[in-house]
Structures are given as C-alpha cells and as structure tokens.
Amino acid sequence: MNKPIRKFLLTCALLFSFPGIVSAGAGGEMTPIDLQTLVKPNPISLREASTLVGREDITFYDVNTLEIWADGHVPGSVYFNVKRWKRLLPENKDATLIFYCANQLCDSSREAAVSTMELGYTNVFHMADGIWGWRQRGYPIERP
Structure with missing residues (x-):
C-alpha cells in the first residue's frame, strides 16, 4: 500500500474511533454564551489611573476584602465588595468607573x-496591577 493511502486510512480510523472529537455542529440545543468571555473592560495602567485620582467625574472601586481595603486603598475609592453593590453605581451609565483588587492574580475586579x-x-x-502595584509605585493611599 502506498504511503498517501495508508496515511488517509489511518486518519479515517482515528477520526471514527473518537466520534465526539471531530464533528460538525454542537449536536445539542443552543445554550446562551457566557458574557464573561465576550465582554472585556478597558485596561488602564497605574500611571494613567494615578492622574485621575481626585476627579469628581471618575470613581475608583476597590473589590478587595475589607481587611485589604482598610490597610490602604486608592484615595477616594469606594469599597465595592458588598452584596448590594448595584447601589454604589452612579445613575449616569457613561460615567468613568475604574475597578481594581489586589494584583494581577486577583480576578474579582475584572468580574x-x-x-x-x-x-x-x-x-x-x-486596573489589573491592583493596590499592590499601586503601593509598589509609591502612589498615595488612604485609610478609613
């Protein structure tokens, strides 16, 4: 048997041995897409964020634990890790909102x-670098 035919037959045998791996269509009912994978907030650097602190038209939200927030947070930031977080949001849906947590390993602020x-x-x-990156850069913090 020549090499191309043997290769073709081997490929077919592998494909039909594992029917769920290569097939067209999902084969089931349509399910909703997880928006967490599609919607992505704008990234902001520590340097850029530091120039926005204190502006009345911009709100920083700290999504850390209460202990981390109390140990120091971006000046003027709102503690966001609460059950009724929707009440903390402004009415204006075009307002600038900046979320952060501890560091790049923490995903709470992105969520x-x-x-x-x-x-x-x-x-x-x-602000993916979070409060730890903020402190490392020497930017000012505030305590309650």
Whole structure:
C-alpha cells in the first residue's frame, strides 16, 4: 500500500474511533454564551489611573476584602465588595468607573467590571496591577 493511502486510512480510523472529537455542529440545543468571555473592560495602567485620582467625574472601586481595603486603598475609592453593590453605581451609565483588587492574580475586579458593563455602563476600566502595584509605585493611599 502506498504511503498517501495508508496515511488517509489511518486518519479515517482515528477520526471514527473518537466520534465526539471531530464533528460538525454542537449536536445539542443552543445554550446562551457566557458574557464573561465576550465582554472585556478597558485596561488602564497605574500611571494613567494615578492622574485621575481626585476627579469628581471618575470613581475608583476597590473589590478587595475589607481587611485589604482598610490597610490602604486608592484615595477616594469606594469599597465595592458588598452584596448590594448595584447601589454604589452612579445613575449616569457613561460615567468613568475604574475597578481594581489586589494584583494581577486577583480576578474579582475584572468580574465586577464585567458585571457592571452587563448593566449597560459604557466607560468601565480595569486596573489589573491592583493596590499592590499601586503601593509598589509609591502612589498615595488612604485609610478609613
């Protein structure tokens, strides 16, 4: 048997041995798409965020634990890790909102930003370096 035919037959045998791996269509009912994978907040650097602190038209949201927030947070930031978080959002859905948590390993702030975007807020940012990156850069912090 020549080499191309043997290769073809081997490929067919492998494909039919594992029927669920290569098939067209899902074969089931349609399910909703997880918006967490599609909606992504705008990234913002520590340097850029530091220039926005104190502006009345911009709100920083700290999504850390209460202990981390109390140990120091971006000046003027709102503690966001609460059950009734929707009450903390402004009425204006075009307001600039910046979310952060501890560091790049913490995903809570990105999830909070995405949930806010799903409510229709359009100017949402995620400061991935978080409060630890903020402190490492020597930016000012505030304590309650």
